[in-house]
Amino acid sequence: MTEPGFGIYVHWPFCAAKCPYCDFNSHVRKGIDQRRWAAAIVRELTSLAARLDARPLVGSIFFGGGTPSLMEGETVEAILAGIRGEFALAPDCEVTLEANPTSTDAARFADYAKAGVNRVSIGVQALNDADLKALGRWHTAEEAIAALAVARDTFARVSIDLIYARPGQSEAQWKDELSRALALGTSHLSAYQLTIEEGTPFAALHAAGRLRVPDDDRAAALYEVTGRLTAAQGLADYEVSNYARPGEESRHNLLYWRYGDYLGVGPGAHGRLTVAGEKIATETLRRPETWLDQVEGKGDGLAAEAPIERAAQAEEMLLMGLRLSEGIDPARYAALAGCSFDAGRVAALIDDGLLERRAGRLAATRSGRLVLNRVIAELAAGPPSTPTLPTRGREAS
Numbered sequence: 001m002t003e004p005g006f007g008i009y010v011h012w013p014f015c016a017a018k019c020p021y022c023d024f025n026s027h028v029r030k031g032i033d034q035r036r037w038a039a040a041i042v043r044e045l046t047s048l049a050a051r052l053d054a055r056p057l058v059g060s061i062f063f064g065g066g067t068p069s070l071m072e073g074e075t076v077e078a079i080l081a082g083i084r085g086e087f088a089l090a091p092d093c094e095v096t097l098e099a100n101p102t103s104t105d106a107a108r109f110a111d112y113a114k115a116g117v118n119r120v121s122i123g124v125q126a127l128n129d130a131d132l133k134a135l136g137r138w139h140t141a142e143e144a145i146a147a148l149a150v151a152r153d154t155f156a157r158v159s160i161d162l163i164y165a166r167p168g169q170s171e172a173q174w175k176d177e178l179s180r181a182l183a184l185g186t187s188h189l190s191a192y193q194l195t196i197e198e199g200t201p202f203a204a205l206h207a208a209g210r211l212r213v214p215d216d217d218r219a220a221a222l223y224e225v226t227g228r229l230t231a232a233q234g235l236a237d238y239e240v241s242n243y244a245r246p247g248e249e250s251r252h253n254l255l256y257w258r259y260g261d262y263l264g265v266g267p268g269a270h271g272r273l274t275v276a277g278e279k280i281a282t283e284t285l286r287r288p289e290t291w292l293d294q295v296e297g298k299g300d301g302l303a304a305e306a307p308i309e310r311a312a313q314a315e316e317m318l319l320m321g322l323r324l325s326e327g328i329d330p331a332r333y334a335a336l337a338g339c340s341f342d343a344g345r346v347a348a349l350i351d352d353g354l355l356e357r358r359a360g361r362l363a364a365t366r367s368g369r370l371v372l373n374r375v376i377a378e379l380a381a382g383p384p385s386t387p388t389l390p391t392r393g394r395e396a397s
Contacts, residue, residue, distance in 0.1 A: 004260025005059035007252050008083055010041060011266030012065040013288045016102065019136040020205075021163075023197035025268030025286050026066045034075045040295045042082030044265045047299040048282070049086040051275050056261070058087045060094040060252035063117075069099035073111025080116045094119055094157075094251040101139035101147035109154040119157040121190070121250075122147055127177050131166050148184055157248060159188035164226065165219040166194050167212055174222050175229065182233045187248040191226050192241050193219055220370050227366065240323045240369050257324050259317040267291040267301065278307045310336045318376055327363025345378050355379075 015026045049055065061083060063076065076097065083089070096119040097112055109120070124144040126132045132140065139147075151158045162181060164174050181189070194213055196206045205211035214222065227237055235243040239257060242250065255262055264271035264282060268291075271282035284301040285291040291301035308316070314337035321328035334340040346362070349355035354368035354375050368375050 004255050004258035005251070006056035006260060007060040007062065007255045007262040008045070008058055008087075009252075009262055009264040009266075009269055009271070010061070010063045010068075010079060011264065011269040011284075012063060012068040012071055013267045014070055015065065015067045016070065016100075017136065017138060020201035021135060021194060021197065023200050024066070027288055029288065034072050035078075037292070038075045038078040038082075040292050040301075041079050041265050044284070044295050044300045045079075045082055045263070046086055048263055048265065048271070048273070051273070052263075053274050053277065055087055057090050058083065058093055059090045060255055061089075061096070062252040063095075063097040065098060067100050067103060068097050069103040069108065071097075073108065073115055076112055076117065077115035096121055096159075096250070096252055098123065099147070099151070101144045104147040104150060106150050106154070109150055113154050118155060119159070120151050120155050121159040121161060121188075122151055124148070124160045124181065125163045126166070127162075127180055128173075131169075134167070135163065145184065148186070152185070157188070158186060159190060159250065160184070160186045161190045161192065163192050163194050164222050165214045167214075169214065169222070171218075171221055171225055175225050178226060178229050182229060182235070187235075188242070188244040188250065189230060189235060190242050191230075193223070223370070224366075236325070237366075238325050240372070254324075257320045259313075259320055272308075279313060280305055280307050310338065315380060318380060322362075322364050322372060322376060322379075323369075325363060327358055327361040329360070330362055341379050342381060345381070349375060349378055 011025065013025055013027050014029050014032060016028065018026060018028055061080070063071070063079075068076075080095070095117045097117045098121045099109075100123050104122075112120070122144070123137075125135055125137055127141045127144065129140050148158065148160065160181060162178070164178075178191070196203050196211075196213065202211055206213070213219075226243075230237065230243040234245055236246070237243050238249050239253070242253065244250070259272075261272050261274055261279070263273060264284065267284060267288045268286040269284050273280055273282060281304075282302060283304045285294060285303045295301045314333050317333060317336060318328065330341055341362070346355065349368070350357070353365055354371065356363055356365055362379075364372060364375055
């Protein structure tokens with residue numbers, strides 16, 4: 001199945017602390033009125049849902065952030081009740097919530113499960129206490145392992161996040177750490193290369209020469225290690241940074257990569273919706289208090305909305321779809337772009353071992369994934385722009 005489906009993304013913008021590498025829309029606040037916030041999220045959801053051409057069946061719901069595991073069970077329950085009031089949910093609808101080990105306990109997880117959450121993604125990030133501290137994480141490796149145990153006892157589906165290519169990290173160290181993580185029995189792993197994001201404390205340290213990350217060659221070697229070890233444990237690399245046992249892929253993130261429609265609510269959330277026959281991009285206000293005031297005043301916190309030209313849709317589809325091992329449908333691209341891929345460029349990329357044909361689709365090879373921007377630029381006959389859809393999020397956050 002390669003149909004993207006329809007999903008809903010809920011952004012919870014609050015964290016207990018801001019990690020120095022993070023450029024997500026997250027904020028540290030005290031004294032959050034969770035009932036007020038739940039009501040505002042439901043109000044925005046209702047307002048945006050009323051504008052859709054149709055009410056599609058919801059195949060996935062994702063609570064991202066921020067740190068959604070700071071939400072009370074009643075908050076999650078109220079939001080999910082609001083979604084059910086506006087949409088029909090597929091019988092096997094995936095409902096994911098991101099969680100940090102420091103905000104994990106059995107009672108809280110039980111409340112989430114009772115509300116309807118059936119999948120959690122745990123932000124482990126490292127199984128090395130020194131590196132966890134350097135990353136600004138508040139938990140220890142032992143606490144992360146304990147959180148995973150609680151999650152496995154509560155939910156049928158559990159994913160973990162790890163960050164590699166950390167300062168000073170060797171291939172042997174990553175191999176040992178990843179092996180220990182895989183031994184914990186997870187059925188889904190998101191392994192993200194540490195990148196220096198503009199405007200973060202890490203960016204300032206990097207610019208001052210006080211923070212060094214592995215160069216491209218070493219990072220590529222770590223990526224290759226990841227592929228070998230996950231494959232040995234039965235986890236396929238279905239996307240550039242994501243590995244899963246068959247059937248355990250993140251359905252919500254597949255929706256993004258397959259370029260489907262989704263409704264985004266909460267501060268800083270993006271969406272792709274079909275309204276009046278046009279695909280539109282939506283973006284909400286980032287600052288939590290400003291978003292909250294606007295939602296309570298006019299019904300939504302939209303900062304921008306605009307139709308997406310078909311050529312831009314083709315580019316977004318290409319940028320996202322080539323991240324997947326299944327690749328993209330060239331016919332769908334041509335229908336949006338108004339032209340097919342240049343046959344000569346496709347043939348050259350195949351000859352270079354960067355692209356391959358799979359059941360009528362075009363997919364990047366493992367070598368092609370290492371130079372994905374080049375592959376995209378060649379196929380699009382121009383330089384790729386920065387994608388506006390989430391490419392990671394600790395799974396899309």
